[in-house]
Amino acid sequence: MSEAVETEVKTNPQGDPITATKAPPSTQSGKRDPHADAKKQKVVSPEYMFFEAPREREFITGSEAAKEAIRRSNVDFAVAYPITPQSETMQLVGVLYGEGYVKEYYRGEEEYGVMSAIAGASRAGVRCFTATAGPGTLRGIEPIASWPGHRLPAVAFFTCRVVNAPLAIQPDNIEIAYLLNCGMLVFHAENQQDVFDFIMKGFVISEKNDVTLPVGVCCDGFFVTHARGYCAMPDRGLKLPPRDSWRGAVPVLDAENPPARLSRDAPVQKSNFMAYNIHAVWQQEVWAAVERSRKYINHYMGGLVEAQDVDQADVLLIASGSAAAQSREALRLCKDEGIRAGLIKIRSLRPFPTAELRQLCTKAKLIVIPEFNYVGWLAKDVAAAIYGYSNAKIIAGPHVYGGMSMPVEMIVDEVICGLTGKKSSAVPASAIMGATEVDQEAVAHFMQNI
Amino acid sequence: MSLDYMKFTPGFGKFMPKEYRDLVEHGPFGRKVSVSQVGTFKEILEEHPMCAGCAMTLFIRLAMISFPNPEDTITVGTAGCGRLAISQAAIPFVYGNYGDQNGVASGLSRGLRLRFGDRPKDVVVMAGDGGTADIGFAQTLHSWFRKEKFTTIMLDNEVYGNTGGQESGMTNKNQVLKMAPLGKKFEKMDMVGMAKVAGCAYVATVVPNNPRRVESVIKKAVLIAREIGPTYIQAYTSCNIEYAIPTDKVMEDAKNVENDRYRFSEYITDEAKQYLAEVYGYKEYLPKPAQALTKS
Numbered sequence: 001m002s003e004a005v006e007t008e009v010k011t012n013p014q015g016d017p018i019t020a021t022k023a024p025p026s027t028q029s030g031k032r033d034p035h036a037d038a039k040k041q042k043v044v045s046p047e048y049m050f051f052e053a054p055r056e057r058e059f060i061t062g063s064e065a066a067k068e069a070i071r072r073s074n075v076d077f078a079v080a081y082p083i084t085p086q087s088e089t090m091q092l093v094g095v096l097y098g099e100g101y102v103k104e105y106y107r108g109e110e111e112y113g114v115m116s117a118i119a120g121a122s123r124a125g126v127r128c129f130t131a132t133a134g135p136g137t138l139r140g141i142e143p144i145a146s147w148p149g150h151r152l153p154a155v156a157f158f159t160c161r162v163v164n165a166p167l168a169i170q171p172d173n174i175e176i177a178y179l180l181n182c183g184m185l186v187f188h189a190e191n192q193q194d195v196f197d198f199i200m201k202g203f204v205i206s207e208k209n210d211v212t213l214p215v216g217v218c219c220d221g222f223f224v225t226h227a228r229g230y231c232a233m234p235d236r237g238l239k240l241p242p243r244d245s246w247r248g249a250v251p252v253l254d255a256e257n258p259p260a261r262l263s264r265d266a267p268v269q270k271s272n273f274m275a276y277n278i279h280a281v282w283q284q285e286v287w288a289a290v291e292r293s294r295k296y297i298n299h300y301m302g303g304l305v306e307a308q309d310v311d312q313a314d315v316l317l318i319a320s321g322s323a324a325a326q327s328r329e330a331l332r333l334c335k336d337e338g339i340r341a342g343l344i345k346i347r348s349l350r351p352f353p354t355a356e357l358r359q360l361c362t363k364a365k366l367i368v369i370p371e372f373n374y375v376g377w378l379a380k381d382v383a384a385a386i387y388g389y390s391n392a393k394i395i396a397g398p399h400v401y402g403g404m405s406m407p408v409e410m411i412v413d414e415v416i417c418g419l420t421g422k423k424s425s426a427v428p429a430s431a432i433m434g435a436t437e438v439d440q441e442a443v444a445h446f447m448q449n450i
Numbered sequence: 451m452s453l454d455y456m457k458f459t460p461g462f463g464k465f466m467p468k469e470y471r472d473l474v475e476h477g478p479f480g481r482k483v484s485v486s487q488v489g490t491f492k493e494i495l496e497e498h499p500m501c502a503g504c505a506m507t508l509f510i511r512l513a514m515i516s517f518p519n520p521e522d523t524i525t526v527g528t529a530g531c532g533r534l535a536i537s538q539a540a541i542p543f544v545y546g547n548y549g550d551q552n553g554v555a556s557g558l559s560r561g562l563r564l565r566f567g568d569r570p571k572d573v574v575v576m577a578g579d580g581g582t583a584d585i586g587f588a589q590t591l592h593s594w595f596r597k598e599k600f601t602t603i604m605l606d607n608e609v610y611g612n613t614g615g616q617e618s619g620m621t622n623k624n625q626v627l628k629m630a631p632l633g634k635k636f637e638k639m640d641m642v643g644m645a646k647v648a649g650c651a652y653v654a655t656v657v658p659n660n661p662r663r664v665e666s667v668i669k670k671a672v673l674i675a676r677e678i679g680p681t682y683i684q685a686y687t688s689c690n691i692e693y694a695i696p697t698d699k700v701m702e703d704a705k706n707v708e709n710d711r712y713r714f715s716e717y718i719t720d721e722a723k724q725y726l727a728e729v730y731g732y733k734e735y736l737p738k739p740a741q742a743l744t745k746s
Binding site for chain 1: 521524542544546552553555557558559561562564565566571596
């Protein structure tokens with residue numbers, strides 16, 4: 001592995017690195033067309049954009065990374081409500097609207113209205129984007145959960161925060177637990193680079209004919225949205241091809257296609273075997289489309305998981321989002337302690353990397369799954385996926401929630417407790433699964449009741 | 451307009467069902483039809499599963515005849531009786547979530563404008579009193595305040611008919627219904643007043659027993675929404691089941707209600723008047739000769 005030597009980063013007088021939010025210098029005074037740069041953008045293929053175009057690194061926040069992704073994604077329609085807590089993402093998308101990179105944009109009345117407007121605009125055949133967080137996600141969850149059934153391509157960015165109450169605005173990714181069973185694709189971004197890549201690639205995957213599903217790109221709020229990190233990006237003069245709704249597998253409602261009467265025989269209108277059958281088949285088809293997205297995730301995102309040092313590892317850390325970033329550092333500390341450890345970062349939560357985990361976890365003796373939420377939704381999915389394929393002891397923890405950050409030592413402690421049998425001060429016995437000495441009754445409680 | 455999708459692939463016409471052939475050969479697409487010609491053309495809504503004597507169905511049927519460009523019209527609705535009929539029509543219909551119709555229509559009409567520019571693509575919301583004034587209230591009002599360019603039609607039967615007869619915000623005070631066992635305790639909501647305050651360019655109240663008037667208000671509302679701003683039509687469409695109106699007395703009831711609390715009313719802004727006069731030749735809105743000047 002050859003790591004390029006870091007180039008010197010230019011800084012402003014305060015010592016902060018200069019970022020992408022700085023407007024390019026104006027060449028003329030006053031009369032410049034604000035849409036001039038947007039008009040000059042060149043359409044390139046997704047393959048060129050993602051794999052070939054030269055990239056430049058910038059030190060930016062997650063919200064700025066989302067903005068830069070939208071700048072290059074040929075987005076037609078964006079709408080959002082400034083819920084507390086939002087991120088800066090949607091107001092930065094508003095800046096793009098002012099500059100002509102996004103064609104239509106407004107501040108919505110609240111999330112139910114916002115997510116409904118996304119449903120309307122996606123039906124009209126245009127490319128749509130929104131972002132929300134925590135309570136906003138749950139306020140919009142009824143329309144969000146109906147997007148997959150209506151087969152509406154779109155990308156929504158969930159910058160996860162606590163779900164109230166008690167009233168708070170801190171980072172916590174409990175809301176992903178609600179999104180996992182909607183039928184949409186769910187990606188979990190670890191850092192600013194992932195936010196940039198997953199959003200852009202999300203549009204392409206979402207609009208594939210054999211997928212035609214919305215994509216939820218999640219990241220841990222504040223840790224990623226407000227903090228800065230390096231993000232390598234292609235030139236801002238490039239953009240993805242527009243949404244080609246004329247070729248869509250599902251007719252858009254533009255009165256140019258034969259009338260699409262989704263509700264003509266909607267199951268809600270009848271109560272008989274055929275009605276149940278229609279709805280059952282519909283659900284099967286949504287989840288079949290989730291399955292069909294795997295090949296595109298593998299192609300564009302380099303796989304549903306990213307494995308590091310797994311081959312010789314006794315201990316595996318499995319994590320997504322910010323927990324993956326903390327686990328990567330914990331991995332380094334484990335190696336300092338002489339522990340043979342590896343890391344599996346999960347990029348795609350839906351579809352879930354079941355086959356990948358079964359293959360990667362075969363030899364592990366201990367699996368530790370740190371999460372930024374109370375309920376341990378990832379640990380439950382991992383345990384269910386590798387059941388029967390691994391004899392490892394699985395520690396569903398450590399967990400932090402309500403806004404806490406996760407010191408990497410917390411993860412290392414669990415690794416040591418798991419290996420030595422020492423009692424953990426952070427993870428209850430009920431969250432330790434898989435090994436012969438675990439308390440099976442407690443595990444049943446963890447899996448069923450929380 | 452794209453009428454090609456309606457036509458038969460050459461050689462296949464004779465194998466198509468009669469209903470479909472009638473729609474292609476005698477339908478309203480691509481030509482002007484009027485309520486006075488009913489029976490001489492194939493309507494886009496004929497069969498439906500509504501109750502016998504349903505005034506709402508009559509209104510929806512009249513409204514659909516009145517659409518100025520049915521081939522380029524997309525309807526949006528929500529849960530309620532109305533969508534049972536609207537979804538049977540030969541034009542696209544969006545049936546999304548509960549009370550989301552004005553939010554969906556906002557995105558839909560903006561998206562269609564992005565793709566088709568000035569080519570008319572009419573978005574018409576048809577939802578019940580509960581969907582419009584109760585569960586969808588915020589989205590309805592905000593779409594008006596935002597000046598979204600589409601038409602909202604309230605099918606006001608003054609009750610939650612489809613769920614079995616519960617009180618709605620549009621129910622009259624003191625009316626005894628399910629969930630209002632002691633009678634409704636507050637007034638019927640003034641959605642017409644709110645539509646004006648919120649900036650609708652055209653607001654009208656109608657009952658279905660005057661087909662020409664229904665046709666007139668629908669045409670104006672849809673045309674004005676194309677370029678001027680939001681339009682709102684509130685139609686009394688009684689529920690003869692929940693209000694126990696004998697089937698043969700439904701029109702009589704509509705007449706009585708019209709005289710009582712649903713008088714025909716029409717509000718139109720000067721800008722909308724000028725637009726209708728200049729673009730669509732509405733003579734009644736043409737500028738009047740300046741009589742004061744001739745006198746002097």
